[in-house]
Amino acid sequence: MNEVSKISPTLLLEGLRAIVGEKACIEVASDMQPFTTDYRKLYHGKALAVVLPASTEQVSAVLALCFAHNVPVVPQGGNTSLMGGAVPDAAGDAVVLNLRRMNQVQEIDVINDTMTLQAGVTLQAARAAAEEAGRLFPLRIGSEGSCQIGGNLSTNAGGTAVLRYGNMRDLTLGIEAVLPDGRIYSSLRGLRKDNTGYDLKQLFIGSEGTLGIITAAVLKLMPLPSASAVAWIAVKDPHAAVELLTEAKRAAGQAVTAFELISGPALALVLESMPQWSAPLPSAHDWMVLIELTSGGDAEGLDATLMSILEQGMERGLVTDAAIAASLADARAFWQLREEISDAQTREGGSIKCDISIPLSKIADFIAEASKQVLALAPDARMVIYGHMGDGNVHFNPLRPKGAPAAAFLAENYARVSHTVDGLATRQNGSISAEHGIGVAKRDDLLLCKSPVELELMWQIKRALDPTNLLNPAKVLPLPTPAP
Numbered sequence: 012m013n014e015v016s017k018i019s020p021t022l023l024l025e026g027l028r029a030i031v032g033e034k035a036c037i038e039v040a041s042d043m044q045p046f047t048t049d050y051r052k053l054y055h056g057k058a059l060a061v062v063l064p065a066s067t068e069q070v071s072a073v074l075a076l077c078f079a080h081n082v083p084v085v086p087q088g089g090n091t092s093l094m095g096g097a098v099p100d101a102a103g104d105a106v107v108l109n110l111r112r113m114n115q116v117q118e119i120d121v122i123n124d125t126m127t128l129q130a131g132v133t134l135q136a137a138r139a140a141a142e143e144a145g146r147l148f149p150l151r152i153g154s155e156g157s158c159q160i161g162g163n164l165s166t167n168a169g170g171t172a173v174l175r176y177g178n179m180r181d182l183t184l185g186i187e188a189v190l191p192d193g194r195i196y197s198s199l200r201g202l203r204k205d206n207t208g209y210d211l212k213q214l215f216i217g218s219e220g221t222l223g224i225i226t227a228a229v230l231k232l233m234p235l236p237s238a239s240a241v242a243w244i245a246v247k248d249p250h251a252a253v254e255l256l257t258e259a260k261r262a263a264g265q266a267v268t269a270f271e272l273i274s275g276p277a278l279a280l281v282l283e284s285m286p287q288w289s290a291p292l293p294s295a296h297d298w299m300v301l302i303e304l305t306s307g308g309d310a311e312g313l314d315a316t317l318m319s320i321l322e323q324g325m326e327r328g329l330v331t332d333a334a335i336a337a338s339l340a341d342a343r344a345f346w347q348l349r350e351e352i353s354d355a356q357t358r359e360g361g362s363i364k365c366d367i368s369i370p371l372s373k374i375a376d377f378i379a380e381a382s383k384q385v386l387a388l389a390p391d392a393r394m395v396i397y398g399h400m401g402d403g404n405v406h407f408n409p410l411r412p413k414g415a416p417a418a419a420f421l422a423e424n425y426a427r428v429s430h431t432v433d434g435l436a437t438r439q440n441g442s443i444s445a446e447h448g449i450g451v452a453k454r455d456d457l458l459l460c461k462s463p464v465e466l467e468l469m470w471q472i473k474r475a476l477d478p479t480n481l482l483n484p485a486k487v488l489p490l491p492t493p494a495p
């Protein structure tokens with residue numbers, strides 16, 4: 012628990028306005044609402060104010076002011092967290108610090124293959140800037156138009172191309188972050204090798220704004236692929252999908268850029284909410300895969316490789332049908348179906364989010380066992396199962412039965428279903444958060460899946476960097492807060 016603030020709200024607001032400017036300090040509750048409610052509209056918080064700083068110096072001054080007066084600060088990027096990690100709680104004593112005005116790509120170094128940019132640049136803008144310079148920034152997630160690089164970093168975002176390029180940790184060479192007391196840490200050096208002691212940037216990446224606020228980064232750029240081949244494939248079951256992946260990696264190696272598993276109910280949900288879109292295959296299937304190969308070589312070669320993967324899959328009885336994208340427009344339409352799965356669930360009132368990673372060798376059995384256990388608890392739930400099978404990540408998201416009220420379904424089942432799925436993953440050495448972070452939604456589940464030593468070390472790091480627990484309080488670290 013923080014000591015009570017030593018400053019009156021009026022004086023604090025005056026101080027904040029003096030730092031960021033009047034227009035960049037939002038104080039009216041209704042205007043703050045888009046910043047205090049999460050993307051899925053499941054968490055509704057309150058704030059003293061929302062500030063929109065325009066520079067690292069302003070972030071530093073806001074944090075120094077809040078630190079001096081014991082005021083909690085909730086950092087926020089595009090507010091697309093699925094775990095309630097970017098909004099304040101209902102206490103109303105925190106300042107939300109949104110980075111959207113810090114949206115400059117500062118430098119693209121095509122010789123060093125790096126991009127230096129502020130944290131508020133959207134992922135879409137970062138990818139476009141790289142492309143304009145003839146390079147690829149390979150992070151790819153459905154919310155790229157809204158999510159920001161700072162949020163991608165603070166959650167160590169993953170997405171659909173991790174199999175080939177890795178997640179945000181792998182794509183980052185340096186960051187700048189403001190510490191809770193206003194000091195500025197920077198490793199914006201763009202070095203691929205730097206063994207000078209602890210790799211501090213990795214502490215901030217994935218810590219969801221609990222240790223510092225990331226304000227800028229140096230990211231790796233890759234060559235732009237010149238060819239791609241995409242197919243939507245019906246597979247017998249998840250075991251067959253794993254075997255097909257093994258075959259694809261054997262035949263195409265690194266060219267396998269994405270390998271997404273999609274369950275029948277996940278596709279059906281998208282097609283119901285987007286009736287103008289069509290299914291890639293003529294009949295419905297229980298399990299499908301969206302595969303993408305990319306390379307710097309010629310398109311014909313890649314098409315031939317994809318064809319031989321499919322032929323092998325059919326011969327071995329793994330593949331039951333397939334549609335190959337004949338054009339870029341086809342490929343885009345396939346991807347649109349895949350990327351809409353997330354929003355389609357939100358429109359249905361939200362599902363029970365489980366974001367599991369598990370060794371590939373166990374993933375198919377995990378899906379079968381978790382499905383059995385969940386259906387025993389919530390018999391008619393729609394099993395919206397999909398995700399980045401290529402890197403061992405499955406989004407396991409039971410959704411209310413058609414016609415059942417969303418709120419009642421979530422109230423009755425959220426905790427018990429997610430504990431069941433997360434418990435099973437933990438017992439199999441899996442992770443309960445592959446790429447979505449912990450936020451509030453999974454916070455207390457860390458008690459079930461982290462050892463006492465891990466939890467103790469996490470608290471020691473938190474106290475070392477944020478001794479008065481002011482940055483994104485009550486996120487990530489399980490409650491109750493242990494005595495120091």
Ligand code: MLT
Pocket residue numbers: 093153170350352353354398406
């Ligand atoms: C996705 O893969 O679509 C995202 O992680 C979002 C989600 O699971 O809802």
Ligand code: ZN
Pocket residue numbers: 170398399406446
């Ligand atoms: Zn995902």
